[in-house]
Amino acid sequence: xxxxxxxxxxxxxxxxxxxxxxxxxxxxxxxxxxxxxxxxxxxxxxxxxxxxxxxxxxxxxxxxxxxxxxxxxxxxxxxxxxxxxxxxxxxxxxxxxxxxxxxxxxxxxxxxxxxxxxxxxxxxxxxxxxxxxxxxxxxxxxxxxxxxxxxxxxxxxxxxxxxxxxxxxxxxxxxxxxxxxxxxxxxxxxxxxxxxxxxxxxxxxxxxxxxxxxxxxxxxxxxxxxxxxxxxxxxxxxxxxxxxxxxxxxxxxxxxxxxxxxxxx
Amino acid sequence: xxxxxxxxxxxxxxxxxxxxxxxxxxxxxxxxxxxxxxxxxxxxxxxxxxxxxxxxxxxxxxxxxxxxxxxxxxxxxxxxxxxxxxxxxxxxxxxxxxxxxxxxxxxxxxxxxxxxxxxxxxxxxxxxxxxxxxxxxxxxxxxxxxxxxxxxxxxxxxxxxxxxxxxxxxxxxxxxxxxxxxxxxxxxxxxxxxxxxxxxxxxxxxxxxxxxxxxxxxxxxxxxxxxxxxxxxxxxxxxxxxxxxxxxxxxxxxxxxxxxxxxxxxxxxxxxxxxxxxxxxxxxxxxxxxxxxxxxxxxxxxxx
Ligand SMILES: Cc1cc2nc3c(=O)[nH]c(=O)nc-3n(C[C@H](O)[C@H](O)[C@H](O)COP(=O)(O)OP(=O)(O)OC[C@H]3O[C@@H](n4cnc5c(N)ncnc54)[C@H](O)[C@@H]3O)c2cc1C
Ligand SMILES: Cc1cc2nc3c(=O)[nH]c(=O)nc-3n(C[C@H](O)[C@H](O)[C@H](O)COP(=O)(O)O)c2cc1C
Ligand code: FES
Numbered sequence: 001x002x003x004x005x006x007x008x009x010x011x012x013x014x015x016x017x018x019x020x021x022x023x024x025x026x027x028x029x030x031x032x033x034x035x036x037x038x039x040x041x042x043x044x045x046x047x048x049x050x051x052x053x054x055x056x057x058x059x060x061x062x063x064x065x066x067x068x069x070x071x072x073x074x075x076x077x078x079x080x081x082x083x084x085x086x087x088x089x090x091x092x093x094x095x096x097x098x099x100x101x102x103x104x105x106x107x108x109x110x111x112x113x114x115x116x117x118x119x120x121x122x123x124x125x126x127x128x129x130x131x132x133x134x135x136x137x138x139x140x141x142x143x144x145x146x147x148x149x150x151x152x153x154x155x156x157x158x159x160x161x162x163x164x165x166x167x168x169x170x171x172x173x174x175x176x177x178x179x180x181x182x183x184x185x186x187x188x189x190x191x192x193x194x195x196x197x198x199x200x201x202x203x204x205x206x207x208x209x210x211x212x213x214x215x216x217x218x219x220x221x222x223x224x225x226x227x228x229x230x231x232x233x234x235x236x237x238x239x240x241x242x243x244x245x246x247x248x249x250x251x252x253x254x255x256x257x258x259x260x261x262x263x264x265x
Numbered sequence: 266x267x268x269x270x271x272x273x274x275x276x277x278x279x280x281x282x283x284x285x286x287x288x289x290x291x292x293x294x295x296x297x298x299x300x301x302x303x304x305x306x307x308x309x310x311x312x313x314x315x316x317x318x319x320x321x322x323x324x325x326x327x328x329x330x331x332x333x334x335x336x337x338x339x340x341x342x343x344x345x346x347x348x349x350x351x352x353x354x355x356x357x358x359x360x361x362x363x364x365x366x367x368x369x370x371x372x373x374x375x376x377x378x379x380x381x382x383x384x385x386x387x388x389x390x391x392x393x394x395x396x397x398x399x400x401x402x403x404x405x406x407x408x409x410x411x412x413x414x415x416x417x418x419x420x421x422x423x424x425x426x427x428x429x430x431x432x433x434x435x436x437x438x439x440x441x442x443x444x445x446x447x448x449x450x451x452x453x454x455x456x457x458x459x460x461x462x463x464x465x466x467x468x469x470x471x472x473x474x475x476x477x478x479x480x481x482x483x484x485x486x487x488x489x490x491x492x493x494x495x496x497x498x499x500x501x502x503x504x505x506x507x508x509x510x511x512x513x514x515x516x517x518x519x520x521x522x523x524x525x526x527x528x529x530x531x532x533x534x535x536x537x538x539x540x541x542x543x544x545x546x547x548x549x550x551x552x553x554x555x556x557x558x559x560x561x562x563x564x565x566x567x568x569x
Contacts, residue, residue, distance in 0.1 A: 003297050005537050048330040048483045052535050225325050226534040229294045232339045233325035
């Protein structure tokens with residue numbers, strides 16, 4: 001797949017909540033070629049502060065208009081600066097990067113925790129015209145952390161929202177609700193799980209899937225300097241066929257079969 | 266037309282801009298983004314005799330206008346390098362310098378011997394300056410005798426270009442530079458990264474697992490430049506300047522100070538096209554100042 005490094009116009013930037021933003025950039029090349037699970041490296045300004053680009057999963061594309069979208073949460077200086085950029089301005093964007101989610105089954109269970117939902121939204125949206133059964137678990141702390149639930153409801157066969165405070169959907173942790181559904185046998189037949197969220201959640205989902213014999217893929221996060229395999233900075237330990245080694249989250253991932261990941265504490 | 270070519274030893278580089286070791290992979294990673302053939306040359310990721318998996322994560326953290334890394338010379342080892350990567354270089358129309366490191370002098374020699382037998386690189390950059398390994402690396406580069414001995418040993422093995430890459434983490438870098446020049450190095454490159462550290466005050470943990478790593482990027486440029494000045498004043502062999510170079514102007518500062526070429530590192534991470542842009546900007550500068558040959562500005566610093 002070709003990589004593009006272009007100065008792209010900001011088509012829109014809108015706030016979805018106090019600290020969450022929806023950004024659309026114009027990049028016909030990326031929009032046309034990217035697939036779910038892939039990400040972009042965005043330079044938030046032309047300055048040396050911050051120095052490095054920031055990685056964001058692709059949330060949606062509008063190939064007809066040549067638009068690529070991300071959804072991001074302000075957690076530090078880079079995302080703060082990005083949130084203050086305005087439409088009509090330009091950003092250096094590198095992508096599409098990384099390995100995608102690989103679909104092998106007709107029944108898909110997508111699990112998105114907090115700001116981990118964007119790549120799974122893309123996946124649901126991307127394959128909506130295929131004849132698959134898509135169940136989407138979407139968890140956040142409160143209802144203010146749940147976005148695009150109407151769209152998700154439309155493109156998925158079933159949407160299960162969970163909030164820790166019970167302000168929307170089922171009360172509790174997304175992992176607990178998922179286990180409960182597995183226990184009560186709501187999820188039947190062969191299904192594949194795809195997840196993205198905080199590391200603790202991903203780790204838990206991975207161990208649940210192992211226990212219930214479900215194949216699962218996970219999109220991981222890591223601090224990244226380059227996003228292209230140059231720096232060797234973004235490693236995660238995996239164990240595959242008795243061989244333990246480091247893999248690059250940016251190039252070998254960010255999507256991995258979750259049973260090969262060695263989760264560090 | 267300006268002449269950008271520079272000659273180091275017997276090797277002619279089409280322009281004075283190379284990629285720095287460890288910041289451009291093996292040269293094939295982003296070839297769809299930048300045309301490697303437009304570069305003066307590439308310096309590969311440092312190769313050791315046996316593969317190294319590198320240090321545990323987190324390996325990198327950002328600092329003000331810079332970053333700290335503790336990659337730990339993760340590399341595929343010389344055997345796989347020769348099999349999997351070297352064949353790609355046959356199609357490259359640019360100079361390829363293989364960076365080499367080891368834990369002992371014998372180790373350095375084994376890698377160079379292997380490469381001499383198997384491939385035809387344009388030269389070697391001997392990394393005696395990596396701050397991220399337990400043995401070898403920086404321990405060679407901070408000791409005058411060891412620096413001399415490793416240079417001598419490698420010199421005896423090859424007639425190709427031998428570049429010795431120095432660490433700035435020493436009391437007197439010109440002292441070490443003098444020793445490696447006397448021992449037969451064709452060229453000196455500097456600087457490798459400065460030792461650095463960062464702490465997360467919320468968790469009170471170091472931001473990288475190995476606690477101390479190597480600081481690079483724009484924040485080190487003035488310190489690196491001063492080191493290049495010091496070394497250029499001391500030795501007569503060519504010097505390659507490295508450290509925070511991100512724009513044509515940065516590169517020109519090093520050339521004017523006396524470096525005959527530069528290597529671009531961290532800049533390639535945040536701007537993959539930086540090396541190519543730097544070449545263009547040097548060309549523009551020479552054009553607008555009516556300078557025909559880049560060598561005319563090398564060491565043209567006016568010290569009055
Ligand atoms: C493949 C990938 C896809 C991602 N997709 C999205 C997305 O769709 N939406 C989104 O909001 N975020 C996403 N992230 C996380 C996002 O890149 C970070 O939140 C961002 O880099 C933080 O930058 P900052 O300058 O605001 O924070 P900093 O000032 O750099 O750091 C602030 C805090 O965030 C933590 N942090 C920094 N970088 C990361 C990181 N890469 N992962 C996790 N924590 C980090 C730091 O440890 C620190 O505690 C993704 C990360 C990766 C690796
Ligand atoms: C992630 C990273 C990995 C590096 N790996 C190597 C290496 O393998 N061998 C080496 O000689 N230098 C290595 N370096 C040092 C660079 O080649 C260069 O000397 C240093 O980064 C200073 O230049 P800069 O400020 O332009 O990056 C590495 C630097 C970084 C940031
Ligand atoms: S972020 Fe540089 S190798 Fe992955």
